[in-house]
Amino acid sequence: MTANQGSDTSRSEKVVAMIASPLEPDLAARIAAAFPDRVDLIYRPDLMPPARYAADHNGDPAWTPSPAQQAAWRELLGRSEILFDFPVRASGNPLAFSPRLRWLQATSAGVGPKVHQVGLHQSEAIVTTASGIHAQPLAEFVFAALLFHVKRLAHVQAEQQAHHWQRFSAGELRGQTMAIIGPGRIGQEIARIARCFGMTVWAMARRHDPGRVEALGVDRLFPRDDLKAMLAGADCLALCLPHTPETEGLIDRDHLAALKPGAVLVNVARGAVIDEAALIEALRAGQIGMAALDVFATEPLPADSPLWDLPNVWICPHSASTADSENGKLADLFIRNLGHYLAGELDLMSPVLDKQRLY
Amino acid sequence: MTANQGSDTSRSEKVVAMIASPLEPDLAARIAAAFPDRVDLIYRPDLMPPARYAADHNGDPAWTPSPAQQAAWRELLGRSEILFDFPVRASGNPLAFSPRLRWLQATSAGVGPKVHQVGLHQSEAIVTTASGIHAQPLAEFVFAALLFHVKRLAHVQAEQQAHHWQRFSAGELRGQTMAIIGPGRIGQEIARIARCFGMTVWAMARRHDPGRVEALGVDRLFPRDDLKAMLAGADCLALCLPHTPETEGLIDRDHLAALKPGAVLVNVARGAVIDEAALIEALRAGQIGMAALDVFATEPLPADSPLWDLPNVWICPHSASTADSENGKLADLFIRNLGHYLAGELDLMSPVLDKQRLY
Numbered sequence: 001m002t003a004n005q006g007s008d009t010s011r012s013e014k015v016v017a018m019i020a021s022p023l024e025p026d027l028a029a030r031i032a033a034a035f036p037d038r039v040d041l042i043y044r045p046d047l048m049p050p051a052r053y054a055a056d057h058n059g060d061p062a063w064t065p066s067p068a069q070q071a072a073w074r075e076l077l078g079r080s081e082i083l084f085d086f087p088v089r090a091s092g093n094p095l096a097f098s099p100r101l102r103w104l105q106a107t108s109a110g111v112g113p114k115v116h117q118v119g120l121h122q123s124e125a126i127v128t129t130a131s132g133i134h135a136q137p138l139a140e141f142v143f144a145a146l147l148f149h150v151k152r153l154a155h156v157q158a159e160q161q162a163h164h165w166q167r168f169s170a171g172e173l174r175g176q177t178m179a180i181i182g183p184g185r186i187g188q189e190i191a192r193i194a195r196c197f198g199m200t201v202w203a204m205a206r207r208h209d210p211g212r213v214e215a216l217g218v219d220r221l222f223p224r225d226d227l228k229a230m231l232a233g234a235d236c237l238a239l240c241l242p243h244t245p246e247t248e249g250l251i252d253r254d255h256l257a258a259l260k261p262g263a264v265l266v267n268v269a270r271g272a273v274i275d276e277a278a279l280i281e282a283l284r285a286g287q288i289g290m291a292a293l294d295v296f297a298t299e300p301l302p303a304d305s306p307l308w309d310l311p312n313v314w315i316c317p318h319s320a321s322t323a324d325s326e327n328g329k330l331a332d333l334f335i336r337n338l339g340h341y342l343a344g345e346l347d348l349m350s351p352v353l354d355k356q357r358l359y
Numbered sequence: 360m361t362a363n364q365g366s367d368t369s370r371s372e373k374v375v376a377m378i379a380s381p382l383e384p385d386l387a388a389r390i391a392a393a394f395p396d397r398v399d400l401i402y403r404p405d406l407m408p409p410a411r412y413a414a415d416h417n418g419d420p421a422w423t424p425s426p427a428q429q430a431a432w433r434e435l436l437g438r439s440e441i442l443f444d445f446p447v448r449a450s451g452n453p454l455a456f457s458p459r460l461r462w463l464q465a466t467s468a469g470v471g472p473k474v475h476q477v478g479l480h481q482s483e484a485i486v487t488t489a490s491g492i493h494a495q496p497l498a499e500f501v502f503a504a505l506l507f508h509v510k511r512l513a514h515v516q517a518e519q520q521a522h523h524w525q526r527f528s529a530g531e532l533r534g535q536t537m538a539i540i541g542p543g544r545i546g547q548e549i550a551r552i553a554r555c556f557g558m559t560v561w562a563m564a565r566r567h568d569p570g571r572v573e574a575l576g577v578d579r580l581f582p583r584d585d586l587k588a589m590l591a592g593a594d595c596l597a598l599c600l601p602h603t604p605e606t607e608g609l610i611d612r613d614h615l616a617a618l619k620p621g622a623v624l625v626n627v628a629r630g631a632v633i634d635e636a637a638l639i640e641a642l643r644a645g646q647i648g649m650a651a652l653d654v655f656a657t658e659p660l661p662a663d664s665p666l667w668d669l670p671n672v673w674i675c676p677h678s679a680s681t682a683d684s685e686n687g688k689l690a691d692l693f694i695r696n697l698g699h700y701l702a703g704e705l706d707l708m709s710p711v712l713d714k715q716r717l718y
Contacts, residue, residue, distance in 0.1 A: 054528035136533050136557070144506035151503045153673070160674040163667045165659035169413035169681045174495050196555035198495065300524035308522045314512070315519040322528045 015342065016100075017082035018042040021107065022051035022059045027331040031084075034335045038342050042080065047073045048088055055326035057107045059088055082341070084334055086114070093118040094125075101125050103341055103349075105334050109134060109186075109321075110270060112358025113243055121355040128337050131351040131359070133329050134321035135189040138268045138294075141320035142190050142238055143197075145292030146173060149264050154311075174198035179234035181227075181250070182206075182241025182269060183216045184359075190238050191217045202230050206246070228258040236264040242359035243270035253278035262289035268320055271296040276307075283310050294320035374701065375459075376441035377401040380466065381410035381418045386690040390443075393694045397701050401439065406432045407447055414685035416466045418447050441700070443693055445473070452477040453484075460484050462700055462708075464693050468493060468545075468680075469629060471717025472602055480714035487696050490710040490718070492688050493680035494548040497627045497653075500679035501549050501597050502556075504651030505532060508623050513670075533557035538593035540586075540609070541565075541600025541628060542575045543718075549597050550576045561589050565605070587617040595623040601718035602629035612637035621648035627679055630655040635666075642669050653679035 017039050019028055028043040047069050049059025065073065070089075077087055077097045083104045086094060095101055102125055109131040115121050148154070150171040159166065178194040180187040183203040191201045201218040208223040222230040231237065237259065241247050251274040259265075265288050267274060276297040282288045284306075292314040293307065299318055307313055340348040353359070376398050378387055387402040406428050408418025424432065429448075436446055436456045442463045445453060454460055461484055468490040474480050507513070509530040518525065537553040539546040542562040550560045560577040567582040581589040590596065596618065600606050610633040618624075624647050626633060635656040641647045643665075651673040652666065658677055666672050699707040712718070 053526065056526065056528070058526075137529070137531055140506055140532055140556070141510055143502065144510045144512060147499055147503035147506060148512070151500055151679075153503060153507070156673060156675050159676070160667060160672075163662060165674075165676045167412065167415065167417075167676050167678045167681065169415070169678065169683050169685070170496070172496055172682045172684060173499055175684070193555055196552055197499070303522060308519060313519075314515060315524075316515050317518070317524045317526050319526045319528065320510075322526065323531045324528050325531060325534070326528070 014038060014040040015082060016040045016042065016080050017084065017338070018076055018080040018087075018098075019044075019084045020077070020080075020087035021057040021085035022048050022088070023084070023331070024051075024327055027327055030331055031335055031338070035338060035342055039338065042076050044072070044076065047076075053322070054324040055107075055322045055330075057085055057088075065089065082338070086111075091118075093120055093123075095120065095123055103128070103337075105330075105337060106130055106353075107330055110242055110359070112353060113270075115353060115355065116358055121358070126346065126349060127353040127355070128333075128349055129351050129353050129359075130330060130333065132185040133326060133333065134323075135185045137323040137326075138186050138240070138321050139189040139193050141268060141292070141294065141316070142266045143193055145266050145290070145314060146236055146264055149290045150176070176200070176235035177202060177233055179203070179230050179237045180218070181237070181239050183218060183221075184240065184242070186240040186268065187238065188217055190240065202234065204230055206241075228255065231255055231258040231263075232260060234260055234263055236266065239265070239267040239269040239273055241269050241273055242357075243272050244358045247273050249273070249275055251275065251279075253281075256282040256287060259288065261287055264289055265291045266293075267291070268294045271299065280306050280310070283307075283312055286312075288312070290314075292316065294318055373397060373399040374441060375399045375401065375439050376443065376697070377435055377439040377446075377457075378403075378443045379436070379439075379446035380416040380444035381407050381447070382443070382690070383410075383686055386686055389690055390694055390697070394697060394701055398697065401435050403431070403435065406435075412681070413683040414466075414681045414689075416444055416447075424448065441697070445470075450477075452479055452482075454479065454482055462487070462696075464689075464696060465489055465712075466689055469601055469718070471712060472629075474712060474714065475717055480717070485705065485708060486712040486714070487692075487708055488710050488712050488718075489689060489692065491544040492685060492692065493682075494544045496682040496685075497545050497599070497680050498548040498552050500627060500651070500653065500675070501625045502552055504625050504649070504673060505595055505623055508649045509535070535559070535594035536561060536592055538562070538589050538596045539577070540596070540598050542577060542580075543599065543601070545599040545627065546597065547576055549599065561593065563589060565600075586614065590614055590617040590622075591619060593619055593622055595625065598624070598626040598628040598632055600628050600632055601716075602631050603717045606632050608632070608634055610634065610638075612640075615641040615646065618647065620646055623648055624650045625652075626650070627653050630658065639665050639669070642666075642671055645671075647671070649673075651675065653677055 032041040049063035052060050074097060080098050081100045081102050085107045090097055094104060104125060104127050106129045109129050111129055115127055150173055152170040177200040180190055180203040183205050194201050202220045203218045204222045204227055210221050213221055253275055256278050283291055290312045294316040295318055307315060337349045391400040408422035411419050433456060439457050440459045440461050444466045449456055453463060463484060463486050465488045468488050470488055474486055509532055511529040536559040539549055539562040542564050553560050561579045562577045563581045563586055569580050572580055612634055615637050642650055649671045653675040654677055696708045
């Protein structure tokens with residue numbers, strides 16, 4: 001598909017776009033109002049499970065559609081050229097139920113593995129991701145964890161519970177070193193705030209290019225061969241790399257042993273990038289002082305996982321990126337990409353999933 | 360005392376300076392090494408209670424000096440022209456036991472009320488404070504609290520304790536409005552970090568001067584008459600004003616009622632600046648969503664205070680400013696001021712307590 005072809009097609013008739021996961025009515029209305037003469041927007045909340053919280057893209061699993069609702073949902077998907085999100089209650093390759101699909105706007109950044117799994121990477125369909133949307137909420141989660149740890153607030157909470165008043169001393173982020181693996185949009189936002197707190201920022205990227213230090217807003221870039229040296233000097237480690245075949249199990253037992261003792265680890269990437277069993281051992285041994293985990297090898301985290309009860313762990317149910325403002329940002333992103341799509345400016349759509357790199 | 364007189368005096372003989380509260384030996388050695396030919400530094404940790412934590416300026420109350428230790432301590436104080444801190448185990452006016460006192464370097468910023476109480480404000484002795492030393496740790500405490508609240512981490516902790524996995528949505532600091540009362544060094548550091556998080560920053564200063572907006576790093580300054588308007592638009596309120604007769608009870612019941620419902624309040628100033636009974640009511644009613652309190656009307660917080668058990672309160676035992684790095688910074692500050700004192704550059708000593716304003 002070239003830009004001209006896209007343009008020609010879009011001008012011939014209305015493009016059918018479908019909101020395929022829960023979205024607030026006012027946001028659907030905003031999307032519908034953006035290009036009313038060019039787009040036939042399908043928005044049928046009555047055929048979708050209700051959202052349980054802001055930016056719930058899956059909807060309530062307890063909701064059960066009637067056979068008629070299921071049939072209507074499938075029929076609408078079959079007409080759609082554009083999908084806003086992977087359709088709820090329809091697993092597998094979206095092309096199986098939306099054969100006309102030419103563009104899917106995902107609501108998550110890390111959709112590479114899913115696209116690969118369902119086979120969508122082999123199609124011509126464009127997949128735009130939500131990369132960037134979650135940078136600020138995830139960075140805020142990272143600093144919530146780092147500050148909670150360095151200011152010894154678990155101690156403060158325990159003392160309060162015991163009604164015990166004893167002055168104490170805490171550490172400071174200022175002067176600490178933050179190591180970031182995966183200095184993409186999320187990692188760069190973490191780096192920016194870390195510097196604001198007076199931290200030194202190190203990072204390791206997939207492609208090592210020392211010339212990008214300034215562009216990424218970090219103090220030093222480490223090649224992958226020097227990963228252990230970076231870990232040894234870091235007070236905190238933020239994982240924000242994509243999950244790809246290349247990054248699976250990237251952080252292993254030896255890496256955790258190389259960390260500065262007592263370091264804080266925050267994982268806002270994917271559970272698969274770290275050896276979870278080794279992580280649990282390192283947490284029990286105190287080699288890792290605290291881990292704030294938003295992602296896990298298996299989600300939901302299994303009931304028998306020792307992580308639930310480790311006193312130096314935060315279990316966040318893959319929600320650190322989920323903000324009350326998220327759907328508004330997603331609607332804005334979709335409208336911007338829709339404008340480019342309709343104008344045939346496919347090269348201006350962003351962020352487009354690279355189906356080889358899978359992020 | 361003029362600059363020249365100070366200079367003449369200091370050149371005639373060694374100046375006697377005394378470390379009057381617990382300090383690490385290496386820091387005392389650093390001070391002693393700064394001007395060895397000009398200063399006779401008294402450092403007798405054997406006559407002081409041991410520190411219980413880094414930057415403990417009071418020492419262990421369980422420690423009891425022998426009569427001989429007490430006598431030695433008093434004799435050394437009597438010889439001192441310079442005191443590093445108010446002497447431990449000696450209440451009242453430092454001039455009563457150090458009649459030669461010409462300069463006292465405090466280890467806290469908010470020493471105005473104490474100086475006034477013991478009558479030191481009526482003497483010629485210079486009092487330098489630790490104002491500025493605590494800006495970074497206090498700002499970090501403020502953001503620890505704000506992020507904990509906005510990211511709903513009490514909910515995350517409760518869910519983890521219940522081994523319950525349910526995705527959820529949280530708020531963001533970005534886009535919120537921070538109101539600061541007292542944009543001094545601490546308030547300005549809070550403002551700087553707030554802007555880094557994408558917050559709008561409002562402030563109220565003692566003297567209203569809209570021209571200082573840029574210098575203070577805030578978006579808007581409110582005159583005192585508009586305090587309620589500022590509170591009504593604020594998602595969080597940081598109290599960092601000094602405790603003076605003018606500020607005592609400044610935040611009353613009506614002000615708390617004027618706050619945006621659910622706002623976060625952080626008090627790193629002094630307990631006396633707010634009506635604590637009204638604060639408790641506002642917390643119980645949910646008018647204040649969360650309060651992170653480092654200071655209280657009475658300290659230690661009395662055992663029967665309802666604050667201990669309110670679920671939306673953090674009780675920090677006046678330690679949010681206490682950082683492991685504090686004594687090192689205090690030693691640096693003392694050495695810098697000592698250099699100016701010895702050179703007769705009394706006008707360069709800082710920060711000097713204004714004995715009228717009391718901060």
